[in-house]
Amino acid sequence: MTRVLLVDDDPLVCGALEMMLSATEDIDVVGSVHDGDQVIDAIHRHRPDILLMDVRMARQDGITTTAALTALPSAPKVIMLTTWDSDDVMLRSVHAGASEFLLKTASPRDIIKHVQDVASGEGALSARSARQLVEHLQSDPARDLRRAAEGLVATLTDRERDVVRCVAREMTTAQIAAELFLGEATVKSHLSSAQLKLGAQNRVGIGIIADRAGLV
Template sequence: MIRVLVADDEPLIRAGIRMILTSADDIEVVAEAADGREAVELALRHRLDVALLDIQMPVLDGLSALAELGRTAPGVRALILTTFGERDNVLRALRHGGAGFLLKDSAPGELIAAVRAAAAGDAYLSPAATRHVADSLAAGPAASRSEEARRRVAVLSEREREVLALLGEGLSNADAGRRIHMSEATVKTYVSRILAKLGCENRVRAALLARDAGLGV
């Protein structure tokens, strides 16, 4: 059973998230918090697998709570939930060890998939967030970026480039697997191998590289 903390300052939002998550037979919401400080305290009190943190909360915001959890409860995988998809927020979440970034208008199934992915030790980024960040991170002359990206992806096998192209579209492991008729676990293995070969620290950087290289475009 995946044990989850839900932190959001709006009671109706918390109730809605609880209803969605508890509809899955492998997820249990064991605690709720109305601010980031309370979320950190509850995370230390309960045996948690995943903390779902709203980005805008009083006392301590979600990103600050994420950073504190990284110091005090490193075993807890934290997902950031927000209505905002700004680049800086996503990058801060990744830098502080966040397990994912999910927009509040995501489908219920995506929320459940994100919690499961985080609990399994995988990183999850909303496809919308991935596409947004990949677009906004691009900097420098397009020609030089493309040339460098094509050089880097040349080390990948054809199948690895196919998987990388799907990361560039912002697809989750499960969605990518369905697209190319591959199990989610196999896609996860490919993603880990791709990140290692490319020297990318996360899926967003790999997605950006895929776009610069013209994969799947």
Template sequence: MAEPIRVLLADDEPMYLGAIRLLVDADPGVEVVAAAGTGREACELAARHRPHVAVLDVRMPDLDGIDATRRITALPDAPKVLVLTTFDLDGVVYETLRAGASGFLLKDVPPHRLLDAIRTVAAGEALLAPTVTRRLIADFLRSPAPPRVRRPLDRVTPREREVLRLITRGLSNTEIEQALHLSRHTVKTHIGHLMAKLAARDRAQLVIAGYEAGLADT
């Protein structure tokens, strides 16, 4: 039997924290190894228990979810971070992803969606719907001083740059295949090369790299 996904939970609402702990522990493929009530405690427990996934509320005392995400993803063998919030705010999503989160989910999702999200980020995939990505791009383009290149694209080939541009614009792999007339295998190969060249852990980080390289408005 495969090892259960080790999960750290962090939320400052005891009732909600208890409820999601019961939900997660009821799944034989997932195991809660620690629970925290503040962002700082979440960082300490992440370092101590080495979970595969940290599920963090974005608004916590002592240290908010964004700063906690930044610290947790800087740990050796860092867990993936899934951020929960009651507000679907684009600015929060963008800052959360820049901090290193692999996923973003509203607190009112059905229970099975939370478990699916944990499995998704544990497998190294990003949890960011194209609709959210597209709203982020619109907000990014409206900002008076959008960030520019932080990671150079000089090692990226013209075709890889085109794939990155479409990822940044929120297209799925299937949509990229159709737009560029490429096979599924070729698209996946280009994405793998981009992740290696841009030191991106998942698709969410590729979106941020594309934003910061100015590809969202091309």
């Protein structure tokens, strides 16, 4: 059972999300709060696995809150949910450590699926957001970012690089195992080692570095 905490300054949004998610057998909405500065206490009370969090809130925004979670020993994963589409918001969310970025206009089926995917460790950006992110990175003229990424990738073993390339293609652990003829446990081991070497917080971060380094 995946435990979800809702963070949104609109109680009606929280109510709609709770009704939607609670209809799914493997998701339990354990609580809701209405501003980012309430999140840490709520995490200690409810022990959620995932936060479904609004970007814009009155006292503390979702991006600042997400970045603050890195100080926790076992921080829940974050799905950033917003009503407006912006490259800047998307990039800052990812860099803060968000596992996913979704618009509130996404269908209930998409929201539920992405909660399930993130819970299983297979979370990736929504297709539209991923495309925007890649386009932004491809147009980024900062050579130092590309060189830094290339330097990080150079520290990987051949097999770790293969796994990272597959992650950047949004493949699941099972798909990577089939592609590379490896066991899933071996894939996870290579992925964990690669993530540590790259200094990435999650699969999205790995994908960003892989793209900058020209692996995809």
